[in-house]
Amino acid sequence: xxxxxxxxxxxxxxxxxxxxxxxxxxxxxxxxxxxxxxxxxxxxxxxxxxxxxxxxxxxxxxxxxxxxxxxxxxxxxxxxxxxxxxxxxxxxxxxxxxxxxxxxxxxxxxxxxxxxxxxxxxxxxxxxxxxxxxxxxxxxxxxxxxxxxxxxxxxxxxxxxxxxxxxxxxxxxxxxxxxxxxxxxxxxxxxxxxxxxxxxxxxxxxxxxxxxxxxxxxxxxxxxxxxxxxxxxxxxxxxxxxxxxxxxxxxxxxxxxxxxxxxxxxxxxxxxxxxxxxxxxxxxxxxxxxxxxxxxxxxxxxxxxxxxxxxxxxxxxxxxxxxxxxxxxxxxxxxxxxxxxxxxxxxxxxxxxxxxxxxxxxxxxxxxxxxxxxxxxxxxxxxxxxxxxxxxxxxxxxxxxxxxxxxxxxxxxxxxxxxxxxxxxxxxxxxxxxxxxxxxxxxxxxxxxxxxxxxxxxxxxxxxxxxxxxxxxx
Ligand code: GLN
Numbered sequence: 001x002x003x004x005x006x007x008x009x010x011x012x013x014x015x016x017x018x019x020x021x022x023x024x025x026x027x028x029x030x031x032x033x034x035x036x037x038x039x040x041x042x043x044x045x046x047x048x049x050x051x052x053x054x055x056x057x058x059x060x061x062x063x064x065x066x067x068x069x070x071x072x073x074x075x076x077x078x079x080x081x082x083x084x085x086x087x088x089x090x091x092x093x094x095x096x097x098x099x100x101x102x103x104x105x106x107x108x109x110x111x112x113x114x115x116x117x118x119x120x121x122x123x124x125x126x127x128x129x130x131x132x133x134x135x136x137x138x139x140x141x142x143x144x145x146x147x148x149x150x151x152x153x154x155x156x157x158x159x160x161x162x163x164x165x166x167x168x169x170x171x172x173x174x175x176x177x178x179x180x181x182x183x184x185x186x187x188x189x190x191x192x193x194x195x196x197x198x199x200x201x202x203x204x205x206x207x208x209x210x211x212x213x214x215x216x217x218x219x220x221x222x223x224x225x226x227x228x229x230x231x232x233x234x235x236x237x238x239x240x241x242x243x244x245x246x247x248x249x250x251x252x253x254x255x256x257x258x259x260x261x262x263x264x265x266x267x268x269x270x271x272x273x274x275x276x277x278x279x280x281x282x283x284x285x286x287x288x289x290x291x292x293x294x295x296x297x298x299x300x301x302x303x304x305x306x307x308x309x310x311x312x313x314x315x316x317x318x319x320x321x322x323x324x325x326x327x328x329x330x331x332x333x334x335x336x337x338x339x340x341x342x343x344x345x346x347x348x349x350x351x352x353x354x355x356x357x358x359x360x361x362x363x364x365x366x367x368x369x370x371x372x373x374x375x376x377x378x379x380x381x382x383x384x385x386x387x388x389x390x391x392x393x394x395x396x397x398x399x400x401x402x403x404x405x406x407x408x409x410x411x412x413x414x415x416x417x418x419x420x421x422x423x424x425x426x427x428x429x430x431x432x433x434x435x436x437x438x439x440x441x442x443x444x445x446x447x448x449x450x451x452x453x454x455x456x457x458x459x460x461x462x463x464x465x466x467x468x469x470x471x472x473x474x
Contacts, residue, residue, distance in 0.1 A: 001467060003058055003152050003206050012046065012057030016101050019059035022150045023104060029472045030126050030148070032141040034064045035072045035105045042101045053099030054213055060095065061145050061154040064105040065112060065188040068092045075188045076120040077110045079316045079335025089186025090218045091155065091197060098213045103151070106141030110340050112157050112190040113303060114138050115165060119339045124396060127169060128470040129436055133393040136166035139200070143170045146200040149469035153210055154200045159190045160295055161388075161415035163198045164427040168388035168439030171429045171468050173456075174200050175207040177449045179422025180225040182211070183218035191302035192223075194295075194419040203466035204428060204457040208232035211449065227447060235450045236457040241275030243455050245442075246381035249280045250288055254411040255390040259433045264387050267430060267440065270462050281377040281384060283417075285410075287370050292403075292413045294370065294420075296343075297350045297363035304347030310335070371421045375445070378423075383442045383455050388415065388427040392436020415441055424449045426456045429465040 006015060016039055027033055039059075046057055067073050067085035069092075074080045088096070095102065109119045117125040117140030125140040127133040128148050135144045139156030143166035146154050156163040158176040167174025176198035189195055199210040215229040247268065255261055272278050312318040312331035319330035336344070350359040377384055390411040402408060418425035425443040432438070440459065444452035460466050 001152065002203055003055065003209060006152055007056055007058065012043065015057060016043065016059050016103070019151055020103055022148070023145065026148055026150065026472050029131055030128060030144050031123055032107055032125050032144045033104045034074055034076060034107050034120075034122050034141070037068070037071055037102055037104050039101045039103055042096070045096070046099060046101070049099050054209060055095065056099035058100050058153070059103045059151050060100045061104050061106045061142055061151050062092065062102055063108050063139050063142050063155050063157055065108065065157055066092060066105070066155055067186040068102060071105065073105065073188070074121065075111045076108045076122065077335060078121045078337070079310050079312060079331065081121065081317050083315055087186060090183040090220060091214050092186065094214055106139070106145055106154060108141060109138035110337055111188060111303070111307065112138040112159055112162055113340060113343055115161070117141065117166075118396065119337050121337070127393045128472050129171070129393070133395050133436070134169070136169040136393055138162040140166050142200050143167060143172065143174070146170070146172050146202060147470050148472055152202060153206060156198055156200055157187060157190070158196045158198050158419065159194045159299060160419055161413070163200065164388055164415050164425060164441055167200060167427040168441070169393035169437060171437035171439075171465070171470065172200055172202060173204055173207050173426065173428050174198065175211070175426040175453075176418065176424065177211055177215065178225070178424045178447050180223050181424070181449060182214045183216070183221040183224045185218055185220035189306045191299040192306060193302060194299055196419065202468070204426070204453060204460045205233050205236050207426065208236050208453045230450050232450050232453055236454050238454065238458040238461045240271055240455065240458040240462070242277065243275070243458065244277045244279065244381040245271060245455070246279050246281035246377055246384045248384050248386040248414065249282050250285055251386035251411050251414050254406045255387060256407055257391045257433060260387050260390055260438055263431045263433065263438070264440065267463065271459065274458070274462060276458070279381065281381065283377060284373045287366070287373055288410050288414060290366050291370065291416050292409055294363045294366045295413070295416045296346060297359055298367060300343045300347035301350040301360050302347070304344050304351060307344070367420050370417060374417050374421050374423065378445045382451060383444045385440060385442045386414065387411075387430065388439040388441040392433055392438055418443045422446060424452045426452055428456050428460050429463065429468065431463070431465070
């Protein structure tokens with residue numbers, strides 16, 4: 001059900017208690033929630049609000065990186081296990097103003113650093129389509145809570161593809177707007193030059209509506225944009241006539257699964273029959289091979305700097321030693337998982353004075369070349385498009401991916417192009433491949449959020465896949 005219909009067809013009490021009950025019911029199987037938030041105070045505040053609020057009494061979930069006053073915000077880490085937010089993030093405030101009822105904080109890879117949701121301090125999050133498979137990450141908890149119909153909207157963050165990949169694995173919409181469109185004040189950072197706030201929803205118009213609520217200049221976040229917020233949901237018409245869609249041929253060439261390729265081809269044919277102008281574009285393949293290493297260097301260097309404040313001396317779980325230094329070392333050793341430590345080593349290496357020019361600055365230069373290449377192809381088309389993943393979600397114990405293969409480096413990691421560039425990017429469901437959901441991803445030029453959502457809406461109308469709810473039965 002879309003958000004508008006939900007508001008019209010149910011009472012606030014019913015929709016909130018349904019969401020809370022269902023969140024508890026699926027917790028056992030999915031492990032999606034880190035903390036439940038008792039909604040009674042928010043419901044009391046709602047009484048003084050106009051029923052016209054866009055999210056009036058709509059239950060939603062925040063990724064556990066988002067601060068909400070007087071609630072636990074752990075970043076799915078051990079070191080912040082006892083952290084209670086003293087303030088609201090700007091988006092939390094905006095959501096409350098819009099009438100939303102926040103029922104919990106969802107699990108993620110620790111501080112958003114991962115693509116599996118298997119690094120969360122509270123354990124892995126399962127995929128509702130097959131409980132032996134991963135939800136995808138890092139915003140996996142939010143993704144599965146929308147996929148199972150617990151909430152119609154959940155907040156995610158996206159630094160490399162952390163909204164758009166789990167959306168693909170869970171048959172839902174995952175959208176990150178242009179960099180700076182949504183304030184990040186009060187959201188625990190991962191890598192500040194790549195981090196975006198975005199949403200999961202059951203359909204494209206709800207993503208557009210969410211952007212209307214969340215977007216706008218915020219003086220607490222100097223990277224936030226002054227551009228006016230548009231009526232994105234009204235601008236979703238879905239007429240594909242004359243819309244220029246460039247297929248990223250490098251990604252297609254890197255995908256092995258014939259069923260994914262077939263379905264994608266069929267989708268393109270259908271879009272063409274609706275008047276879309278489909279062409280094939282090619283990005284510089286050498287640069288595409290460099291996406292992942294470039295991403296790892298920049299993201300981990302920024303993360304190492306951002307997370308240097310996590311010393312447990314002022315907040316966080318303290319493991320006391322004999323000296324201040326020892327306390328910091330003990331706390332950080334106990335509070336961070338293996339993957340995080342590995343990433344901090346990579347980040348520190350890139351930032352050593354003697355390596356900065358050769359590693360960090362070089363990665364920044366490569367990033368610039370990547371952005372120029374993406375911009376080049378977007379000069380001639382409205383959006384670029386490709387499957388959001390080569391196949392459905394991997395099994396938990398599947399370590400078989402050859403991380404140096406073309407399939408892994410290109411097909412599974414190309415979506416970071418929208419983080420390097422800050423361009424808006426959305427994943428919408430495409431179909432089921434071998435019994436598992438696979439989505440299609442679209443990226444447009446900076447601040448063409450409205451156009452991107454409109455085309456995505458046209459694709460949603462073409463596939464007829466929206467508001468799918470997967471009940472957890474296994
Ligand atoms: N999978 C990527 C990583 O491991 C992306 C994470 C993200 O977007 N937050 O860092």
